[in-house]
Amino acid sequence: LTVPPSVAATIQSGRIAIIPNFLPPPEVSQLRADARSLHAAGFFSAPSDYGSTAKDKGAKDAGSDRSLLRLARWSDPALADFAARRRLGARMARLRSGLALALARPALDRGAAAPDAGSSEISYSRFGPGAFLRRHVDEHHEELKLRAGWRAPTRRSVSWLVYLNEGWGEGDGGELRCFERGAGRVAGPVGAEDGDLQVGLLRAARGDPVERPVFMEAKAGRCRMYMRGGGGGREYLTGVFDAEPVLFLVGDFFAQQLFRGARPELAGRFHYLEAPRSPAADRLLGLRAAKSTTPEGGEVAVDVRPVGGTLVLFDSVALPHEVLPTKERERWAVSGWFHEKQQGEHHTRA
Ligand SMILES: O=C(O)CCC(=O)C(=O)O
Ligand SMILES: [Fe+2]
Secondary structure, eight states: OOOOHHHHHHHHTTOOEEETTOSOHHHHHHHHHHHHHHHHTTOOBOOTTOSSSHHHHHHSOSSSOEEEEOHHHHTOTTSSOHHHHHHHHHHHHHHHHHHHHHTTOTTTTTTOSOGGGTSSEEEEEEEOTTOOEEEEOSOOOGGGGHHHHHHOSEEEEEEEEEEOBSSOOGGGBOOEEEEEEOSSOBSSOSSEETTEEEEEEEOOBTTBOSBEEEEEEEETTEEEEEEEOTTSSEEEOSOOEEHHHHTTSOSHHHHHHGGGGTOGGGGGGEEESSOOOOHHHHHHTTOTTOSSOOOOTTEEEEEEOOBTTOEEEEETTTOOEEEOOBOSSOEEEEEEEEEEEOOOGGGOOO
């Protein structure tokens, strides 16, 4: 499946690519019926694995009526309409190959846990009336996930969703709200550089009117942030620091202190993609009760209605997003993540 350059460019700049009518209506209906019958049969479960760190769990909604069909069930030929699921899997595998080429991420999904399913992770999701999903990013730098972060052989690279709803109207709620970076050009692809994941960005400034992704090297818990330099090398922005506790102090202000030793003049431009969160910090910021949020400095909210057949794609590391509360209706989707190999062992924590 050929991925248009404009779609690739959108993903690489940290924005959401929206492709209406990706799935023909008959396939949308088949998958929706399949999801409904699997849900009715009790095969869906609460997304307990959601967010890989304890810190994340505090930031998620505990009580909302959201459930998933896991991969083992998805891949079970004995259950419901397996033919429809397999057809979608084949389509997603073709999309994955197209994306690997268009995004120059050749390792995309190689060695996937479930090659037959077409995507490393794939599941149905159901939001009951009133359900929502709090602001988050789908993948974090390994150091932000502590030891577990380095153990996984692969990581999320591209997030995808195909909505399965029939005639979703403006009043139905449940929009996917994405927090894109608003102003201007991004200097180079977001997400990762040479295996190092992005943790933040430098905002555009008068003398340098582009946003610059900031990546983090980490070796045995010793970290250093950098951006792409002029000659293609790394331009270090901080000295070496210990991941703990520094990365777990909330907010840009603390991160900006790290720039003092290297590039103090750039400190004020630094912004976390998604500031590390903790239940305590959320309480402090009054976020615990918030079902939806407004854009932070320099962000623009883009709302996507979950209309049947629409495909959305975005970089799993770079784009914060949330799902607004649904009103009366159930909200159905099939979603997943194409993975990439995680970087080599020399980066492993001691
Ligand atoms: O259902 C959606 O639109 C988004 C879901 C999501 O963000 C997630 O599962 O990580
Ligand atoms: Fe997400």
